[in-house]
Amino acid sequence: MYKKRSDGRKFDEIxxxxxxxxxxxxxxxxxxxxxGKTIAIAAVYGPRELYPKFLQDHSKGILRCNYNMMSxxxxxxxVRPGGSRRSKEISMLTESALSPVxxxxxxxxxxxxxxxxxxxxxxxTRCAGICAAAMxxxxxxxxxxxxxxxxxxxxxxxKLVTDxxxxxxxxxxxxxxxxxPVAIMPRxxxxxxxxxxxxxxxxxxxxxxxxxxxxxxxxxxVQKKALTEKYKI
Amino acid sequence: MNIIKNHIHALxxxxxxxxxxxxxxxxxxxxxxxxxxxxxxxxxxxVKIGNTEVVAGIKFEVIEPYPDQPDKGTIMAGVELLxxxxxxxxxxxxxxxxxxxxxxxxxxxxxxxxxxxxKSLCIKKNEAAWAVIIDVYSMNDDGNLADAIGLCALAAxxxxxxxxxxxxxxxxxxxxxxxxGISLKEMPIPITVIKxxxxxxxxxxxxxxxxxxxxxxITTLEDGRVCALQKGEREPLTIEDVEKMIDxxxxxxxxxxxxxx
Amino acid sequence: MADLLVxxxxxxxxxxxxxxxxxxxxxxxxxxxxxxxxxxxxxxxSVNGRLIKIxxxxxxxVPKRGDVVIGKIMDMNFSNWFxxxxxxxxxVLSSKEISVDYVEKGTDLSQYYDLGDYIVAGITNVSKLKLxxxxxxxxxxxxxxxxxxxxxxxxxxxxxxxxxxxxxxxxKEITECKIMVGQNGxxxxxxxxxxxxLLVVEAIxxxxxxxxxxxxxxxxxxxxxxxxxxxx
Numbered sequence: 001m002y003k004k005r006s007d008g009r010k011f012d013e014i015x016x017x018x019x020x021x022x023x024x025x026x027x028x029x030x031x032x033x034x035x036g037k038t039i040a041i042a043a044v045y046g047p048r049e050l051y052p053k054f055l056q057d058h059s060k061g062i063l064r065c066n067y068n069m070m071s072x073x074x075x076x077x078x079v080r081p082g083g084s085r086r087s088k089e090i091s092m093l094t095e096s097a098l099s100p101v102x103x104x105x106x107x108x109x110x111x112x113x114x115x116x117x118x119x120x121x122x123x124x125t126r127c128a129g130i131c132a133a134a135m136x137x138x139x140x141x142x143x144x145x146x147x148x149x150x151x152x153x154x155x156x157x158x159k160l161v162t163d164x165x166x167x168x169x170x171x172x173x174x175x176x177x178x179x180x181p182v183a184i185m186p187r188x189x190x191x192x193x194x195x196x197x198x199x200x201x202x203x204x205x206x207x208x209x210x211x212x213x214x215x216x217x218x219x220x221x222v223q224k225k226a227l228t229e230k231y232k233i
Numbered sequence: 234m235n236i237i238k239n240h241i242h243a244l245x246x247x248x249x250x251x252x253x254x255x256x257x258x259x260x261x262x263x264x265x266x267x268x269x270x271x272x273x274x275x276x277x278x279x280v281k282i283g284n285t286e287v288v289a290g291i292k293f294e295v296i297e298p299y300p301d302q303p304d305k306g307t308i309m310a311g312v313e314l315l316x317x318x319x320x321x322x323x324x325x326x327x328x329x330x331x332x333x334x335x336x337x338x339x340x341x342x343x344x345x346x347x348x349x350x351x352k353s354l355c356i357k358k359n360e361a362a363w364a365v366i367i368d369v370y371s372m373n374d375d376g377n378l379a380d381a382i383g384l385c386a387l388a389a390x391x392x393x394x395x396x397x398x399x400x401x402x403x404x405x406x407x408x409x410x411x412x413x414g415i416s417l418k419e420m421p422i423p424i425t426v427i428k429x430x431x432x433x434x435x436x437x438x439x440x441x442x443x444x445x446x447x448x449x450x451i452t453t454l455e456d457g458r459v460c461a462l463q464k465g466e467r468e469p470l471t472i473e474d475v476e477k478m479i480d481x482x483x484x485x486x487x488x489x490x491x492x493x494x
Numbered sequence: 495m496a497d498l499l500v501x502x503x504x505x506x507x508x509x510x511x512x513x514x515x516x517x518x519x520x521x522x523x524x525x526x527x528x529x530x531x532x533x534x535x536x537x538x539x540s541v542n543g544r545l546i547k548i549x550x551x552x553x554x555x556v557p558k559r560g561d562v563v564i565g566k567i568m569d570m571n572f573s574n575w576f577x578x579x580x581x582x583x584x585x586v587l588s589s590k591e592i593s594v595d596y597v598e599k600g601t602d603l604s605q606y607y608d609l610g611d612y613i614v615a616g617i618t619n620v621s622k623l624k625l626x627x628x629x630x631x632x633x634x635x636x637x638x639x640x641x642x643x644x645x646x647x648x649x650x651x652x653x654x655x656x657x658x659x660x661x662x663x664x665x666k667e668i669t670e671c672k673i674m675v676g677q678n679g680x681x682x683x684x685x686x687x688x689x690x691x692l693l694v695v696e697a698i699x700x701x702x703x704x705x706x707x708x709x710x711x712x713x714x715x716x717x718x719x720x721x722x723x724x725x726x
Contacts, residue, residue, distance in 0.1 A: 026318065074273055138536045141551070142535075234639070236640055240640060253689065
């Protein structure tokens with residue numbers, strides 16, 4: 001029985017969040033998103049020329065995401081620089097989490113580059129990266145059907161939890177944990193990222209997705225505030 | 234004809250710079266922030282010189298000392314010029330400029346200055362010693378990344394605290410941080426000076442970097458001694474040039490060193 | 495029943511509902527989803543009668559026919575120059591479109607415009623694939639000599655120019671500088687001295703930060719007059 005979370009949070013409670021927009025002046029758009037101790041920074045460049053030329057799509061622009069963890073961002077050993085299979089996977093996931101909201105038909109042949117760097121990691125990094133990237137794209141002035149908000153939900157023993165922290169992600173009994181990163185378009189509740197590490201029943205999964213939608217509403221409010229605050233008089 | 238370059242030249246003839254600074258003036262808004270990744274990095278910092286921004290983090294590892302230095306630990310410095318910090322940087326392994334920055338500015342400055350007492354990094358002679366790994370990342374390039382990087386590495390070192398080392402299991406326990414930091418015997422401060430035509434300027438802006446005929450990054454210590462030099466760009470320097478640049482660097486180094494107090 | 499969910503000039507984010515009901519019409523930066531009008535860009539709401547649009551606060555330049563832009567010559571072949579105007583691909587300036595009447599085939603084009611030159615050019619055509627054609631034939635279109643270049647987001651250019659040029663004329667007058675604002679957000683400044691040019695740069699930064707504020711022209715005027723006095 002999972003009784004208490006290590007930081008005393010309620011099971012459906014997300015960690016404290018912070019967000020800021022426009023932090024990298026040279027980029028076309030940028031943002032920082034922090035949840036608990038996880039800090040993600042995203043910057044957008046584009047539309048710009050795409051090399052090599054054979055990658056160009058002449059019907060629309062393409063989105064290219066690059067996720068990277070700074071070598072000192074992990075709480076244990078140093079992360080070897082240069083990316084890994086995990087970071088490549090997350091780069092692709094970030095791209096497919098954001099593509100549904102973007103309309104790049106105005107920029108045939110061009111590329112929109114999104115770079116996500118993790119400054120400090122304490123679980124939920126791919127979701128934090130997606131939150132930061134969505135804000136950065138909005139900051140850059142792109143046409144987007146919606147923002148994208150993301151959070152990890154899951155199961156620890158018998159409880160369904162929102163926003164797993166490091167302790168929960170690395171729960172001692174592997175069979176008693178399910179880690180489910182979810183990305184959602186807040187307006188419609190539609191899902192653009194869905195993954196699961198672990199096991200749970202169909203009912204638990206449905207409930208977990210509901211929890212994700214609830215949590216993303218709160219995250220969306222934080223993202224919206226950061227975006228509108230930059231321009232408040 | 235590059236009108237920006239021409240304009241820089243024209244203004245320089247009147248000892249003026251594009252942003253209104255004097256030739257020997259560093260940008261005013263320089264900030265150092267400690268502990269930007271406190272949960273994971275054993276030491277970290279962020280430095281801003283105007284809009285140029287970098288972050289650095291320290292990770293400790295335990296290694297077997299090199300056979301010729303059985304009672305000493307080591308440092309390793311890496312610099313990455315992230316594509317998120319400028320449209321000019323590409324994804325991929327560190328380019329030649331990043332490697333030069335890591336070796337010439339960070340590594341050499343720290344090693345040659347005697348800032349770190351490598352013997353103090355020894356855990357058990359011949360068996361175990363600390364390796365201090367410094368990684369610096371550019372976050373926004375608005376000119377003079379070199380100095381920002383050098384300063385940030387220093388700041389991260391200042392911020393660093395050793396993690397616990399369990400001698401029995403020979404493992405580093407990252408979750409437990411001691412209160413012991415690295416005592417820095419010196420504070421080597423890098424100052425980049427460039428030459429455009431016959432004028433010498435300190436702390437180059439982005440536009441100025443592009444028209445630099447020659448560049449010299451000089452790392453100095455509190456007592457005015459020089460501990461590292463790195464020349465770049467295509468034009469040669471006279472001895473008088475170098476001496477002027479060193480004098481400028483010592484003077485400006487003193488100003489920047491105050492920021493660390 | 496039509497309902498406006500936001501106020502005029504309110505800052506909204508993509509995906510935010512702006513209005514319900516069928517009375518309002520979605521204009522740029524918005525779309526209709528059933529009975530809702532939704533924002534697709536970060537920007538401020540502008541309600542004009544039944545039209546709701548978003549005025550974006552940021553965004554890369556999107557080239558339009560008729561725009562006058564400032565670009566940099568990046569490359570050339572025997573009949574064309576390739577010009578960076580801040581868009582994903584370079585624009586093309588044909589040797590047939592320069593102000594000199596006739597360019598002999600095979601002439602060295604660099605004698606007209608060389609690599610690294612900045613030019614003020616007009617966009618004559620933007621194809622569906624976003625191939626951009628430029629011309630140098632037209633009033634005010636020329637190669638720039640001397641001066642400095644600064645950048646502002648292209649969406650802020652109208653604010654920098656002002657209603658009927660009021661803002662830019664005021665800045666030119668107080669700073670005594672020649673200024674050319676490209677629709678693509680590239681600005682050329684040439685003044686009697688570096689200090690006066692810097693006043694223009696400061697004014698541009700101020701406008702960039704405070705695009706949202708009312709009475710901006712007055713505020714910028716006040717700012718410039720104060721700074722000018724400080725400089726003397």
